[in-house]
Amino acid sequence: MLIKAPKGTKDILPSEVYKWQYVEKKISELCSNFGYKEIRLPVFEHTELFQRGVGDTTDIVQKEMYTFMDKGGRSITLRPEGTAGVVRSYIENGMASLAMPIKLYYNITAYRYENVQKGRYREFHQFGVECFGSNGPLVDVEIISMLSMFFERLGIKDVELNINSIGCPKCRGEYNKKLLEFFKPNLDKLCGTCKTRYERNPLRIIDCKEETCKIYTKDAPALVDNLCEDCSKHFEGLKEGLENLGIKYNIDKNIVRGLDYYTKTVFEFVSKNIGAQGTVCGGGRYDGLIEECGGNQTPGIGFAIGIERLLLVMESQGIEIPKAEAIDVYIACIGEQAQKYAQKLVYKIRQEGFSAETDLMGRSVKAQMKYADKLGAVYSLVLGDTEVESNKAVLKNMLTGETKDISLDTLIERLKM
Numbered sequence: 094m095l096i097k098a099p100k101g102t103k104d105i106l107p108s109e110v111y112k113w114q115y116v117e118k119k120i121s122e123l124c125s126n127f128g129y130k131e132i133r134l135p136v137f138e139h140t141e142l143f144q145r146g147v148g149d150t151t152d153i154v155q156k157e158m159y160t161f162m163d164k165g166g167r168s169i170t171l172r173p174e175g176t177a178g179v180v181r182s183y184i185e186n187g188m189a190s191l192a193m194p195i196k197l198y199y200n201i202t203a204y205r206y207e208n209v210q211k212g213r214y215r216e217f218h219q220f221g222v223e224c225f226g227s228n229g230p231l232v233d234v235e236i237i238s239m240l241s242m243f244f245e246r247l248g249i250k251d252v253e254l255n256i257n258s259i260g261c262p263k264c265r266g267e268y269n270k271k272l273l274e275f276f277k278p279n280l281d282k283l284c285g286t287c288k289t290r291y292e293r294n295p296l297r298i299i300d301c302k303e304e305t306c307k308i309y310t311k312d313a314p315a316l317v318d319n320l321c322e323d324c325s326k327h328f329e330g331l332k333e334g335l336e337n338l339g340i341k342y343n344i345d346k347n348i349v350r351g352l353d354y355y356t357k358t359v360f361e362f363v364s365k366n367i368g369a370q371g372t373v374c375g376g377g378r379y380d381g382l383i384e385e386c387g388g389n390q391t392p393g394i395g396f397a398i399g400i401e402r403l404l405l406v407m408e409s410q411g412i413e414i415p416k417a418e419a420i421d422v423y424i425a426c427i428g429e430q431a432q433k434y435a436q437k438l439v440y441k442i443r444q445e446g447f448s449a450e451t452d453l454m455g456r457s458v459k460a461q462m463k464y465a466d467k468l469g470a471v472y473s474l475v476l477g478d479t480e481v482e483s484n485k486a487v488l489k490n491m492l493t494g495e496t497k498d499i500s501l502d503t504l505i506e507r508l509k510m
């Protein structure tokens with residue numbers, strides 16, 4: 094029986110991989126421009142990290158994690174996101190002793206057991222950044238400006254920036270009281286999970302995806318209207334900073350984000366053209382997370398872009414991604430002697446840093462030339478006994494059709510031209 098890939102996973106085939114490589118190249122250029130260094134982390138972590146970091150009243154932790162016991166009896170979870178792991182690594186590797194701010198970026202796979210649909214998968218890819226040590230709002234503005242530059246560089250025009258502030262534990266305490274008052278009359282109409290959230294973390298009710306709950310959350314009081322003085326000042330600073338750089342934004346009072354670690358600034362970049370899963374990027378500040386995970390109190394902020402959604406946006410806008418480079422030269426050959434010569438020649442060409450191919454399939458010359466065409470070879474030449482003995486061949490430019498008699502010794506020099 095044919096074994097298929099698990100639901101919600103996708104192979105990235107060679108015919109598509111150039112798009113990913115293109116985006117990855119743009120990411121590393123962007124990160125280098127903004128002073129972010131790459132970090133590579135394990136795919137799995139102790140489950141407790143996500144329970145504490147992401148929060149055990151979130152949908153991710155309650156419903157979506159790939160959690161299992163390993164053979165040593167430890168509870169392990171495939172990372173549902175990148176931030177918690179980066180924070181763990183920051184603390185474990187003593188990065189607090191390095192010069193602040195610490196700027197890190199990652200390209201990762203992440204895993205969530207979600208209902209699969211366009212733009213929503215169970216294994217997906219994220220490009221994310223995390224910056225530790227700065228209280229902002231300067232850094233909030235810098236991070237958002239990094240995103241707007243990234244979209245600009247990719248030629249993406251249809252994503253909108255939505256921002257909000259969800260305050261700090263101080264303003265949230267007061268706000269939670271208001272929320273409890275607000276939901277009390279309809280508590281019995283909320284879903285089971287939200288009834289527990291009412292007791293443990295009422296802000297999470299606002300993020301519930303159940304249709305019935307959405308009816309009752311629609312008019313709930315907004316945190317941004319109930320901020321303490323410090324958070325309010327921070328939010329003003331963020332808006333001013335964005336205006337200073339000419340970055341357009343909307344204030345969306347409903348953004349609370351699906352993870353518990355956020356404080357103050359939260360933001361999303363959304364596209365209207367890729368269906369229901371239009372949030373291409375989500376991020377925000379998390380000033381309590383490092384402490385929550387066992388480190389010293391250190392502010393942090395970051396974002397993650399879903400690469401699958403990013404590519405959907407680019408496709409919906411008809412943005413052409415340059416294809417991977419074609420090969421430099423194809424050496425077709427007739428007969429055993431020519432084949433041996435061709436193999437040696439191709440080896441030498443590759444040694445010089447060019448890409449070259451010759452026949453490995455025992456094809457006829459006609460079929461070899463057809464294949465060279467499929468590979469998109471820039472040059473080709475045909476070698477038979479006469480060419481090998483005389484050390485001369487006809488070099489064809491496959492793009493223009495132009496041909497030239499050359500000495501085989503000069504082939505590499507010609508490729509360098």
Ligand code: HAM
Pocket residue numbers: 173174175176205207212213214215216217218219221222223351352372373374375376377378394395396397398399400401402
């Ligand atoms: P998030 O909003 O959960 O935030 O995910 C960020 C992005 O990952 C989303 O905007 C979306 O593009 C993509 N994404 C999420 N789930 C899926 C899925 N099931 N299928 C496809 N794409 C998906 C975070 O993960 C935070 N760690 C971001 C962050 C970093 N905040 C601060 N630092």
